[in-house]
Amino acid sequence: MDIKDIIKPENIVYQKTKVLTNNVMHYCPGCSHGTVHKLIAEVVDEMGIQEKTIGISPVGCAVFAYNYMHIDWQQAAHGRAPALATATKRLYPDKYVFTYQGDGDLASIGTAEIMHACNRGENIVVIFINNAIYGMTGGQMAPTTLIGMKTSTTPYGRQADLNGYPLKITELIAQLEGTCFVTRQSVQTAAAARKTKKAIRKAFENSGQNKGTSFVEVVSTCNSGWKLTPVQSNTWMEENMFPFYPLGDIKDR
Amino acid sequence: MASKGAIVVDTEKCKGCSVCVVNCPTKTIALAKEVNGKGYNYAYMATLDTCIGCTNCATVCPDTCITVYRVKV
Numbered sequence: 001m002d003i004k005d006i007i008k009p010e011n012i013v014y015q016k017t018k019v020l021t022n023n024v025m026h027y028c029p030g031c032s033h034g035t036v037h038k039l040i041a042e043v044v045d046e047m048g049i050q051e052k053t054i055g056i057s058p059v060g061c062a063v064f065a066y067n068y069m070h071i072d073w074q075q076a077a078h079g080r081a082p083a084l085a086t087a088t089k090r091l092y093p094d095k096y097v098f099t100y101q102g103d104g105d106l107a108s109i110g111t112a113e114i115m116h117a118c119n120r121g122e123n124i125v126v127i128f129i130n131n132a133i134y135g136m137t138g139g140q141m142a143p144t145t146l147i148g149m150k151t152s153t154t155p156y157g158r159q160a161d162l163n164g165y166p167l168k169i170t171e172l173i174a175q176l177e178g179t180c181f182v183t184r185q186s187v188q189t190a191a192a193a194r195k196t197k198k199a200i201r202k203a204f205e206n207s208g209q210n211k212g213t214s215f216v217e218v219v220s221t222c223n224s225g226w227k228l229t230p231v232q233s234n235t236w237m238e239e240n241m242f243p244f245y246p247l248g249d250i251k252d253r
Numbered sequence: 254m255a256s257k258g259a260i261v262v263d264t265e266k267c268k269g270c271s272v273c274v275v276n277c278p279t280k281t282i283a284l285a286k287e288v289n290g291k292g293y294n295y296a297y298m299a300t301l302d303t304c305i306g307c308t309n310c311a312t313v314c315p316d317t318c319i320t321v322y323r324v325k326v
Contacts, residue, residue: 003301006259006322013258014308014321025316029293030270034315190276190309230270 017045023067030230032220033062035187036129039197040098041069043204053096054088056081058105061136062129065100079110082117085124096207098125103144104134107169114173121178121212125203128170128215131222132241139225143167146244151225166244170217174250180212182251186219186242188234199249219245256325258306262296263318269293273310273319279303282310 019041027033044053050071057065059078066073076084081099089097106114106128114126133151134140141151141158144166148157158166174182181203185196196218203214219241223233260282267289273296274282283299296319298304306323 001257001324001326003259003298006257006324007261008322011322011324012320013306013323014311014319016317016320020317024266027315029268029315030272031315034317035313038315038317187313188272190307190312193312230272231275234272234275 017041019045019050019070021068021070025068026064028224030223032187035193036218037068039200043197043201047204049096056085056099058101060102060105062100062102079105080113082113086117086122089122089124096204098127100127103130103142107143107167118173118213119176119178123207123210124213125207126215128217129220130217131220133222133225135222135225146240170250173215178212179215179251180253181206181214183249184217184245184247186247188237256306256323258304258321258323260298260304260310261320264289264295266316266318267293267295268316269295272313276309276313279305
């Protein structure tokens, strides 16, 4: 069969969802942010909630997330996305409100906000991108940086006696009564990305049913910050991140 | 029941990260020797008859620049 007979509109099995804009993303080649943006957009499209979804973007690389999805957005001060999401969801209870935060935003400066928003059981979705580094500002050590991992502020590797231990904030949040769904996923392979999409869909459905806070951590790569190629950084993540941040549902009720 | 597929890459949006290349089960995709307007070696269908239209490449593409077509044969 000739290739021209296959490339016809009626044979399309996958194309870019209309919820994503046509802007070229500013992220580095191979960045997990783009994949997670796409998965969120596809979930919003499939659930038919484009008009009812409000995203809260963080400070970090994903600050420009509002350029890439045709939904309503707000942009929060550093780490304060859960506080803004709380207000938005309480003022518009019929909307689907989600925050999109990195590990520097959520696990460091925004720890108080995320802890208390989850403890209050706000009916929001939290998408947490954990790449174990501050990507936007030049690859500094984050709370989630692994022991021995080299960053620009720990050039000889993170040491526990000097820099403390990596923070498993997802496990901490799973202990809070207000959360209904806490999971850790990744997007480096097609199978993992499909699982993550299912988790995001479940989180949005929980938000619609007012079951409490849904928390989806996505273990991600920052190939620029890690000084690796995109493919190498995916392998590095599988070998080093997954033993410390094991994938799977931590809490589901 | 076998299926045949094809992909179309938006070469100007592709950043040549090659995540699709390693995720392709039939090794259909490769990076081109030529570069696009931004200087990236974009992804393309290196072999025209091996694609099965599984959509793995498009699912992992961070820039969503791959459209997948599939027919049953």
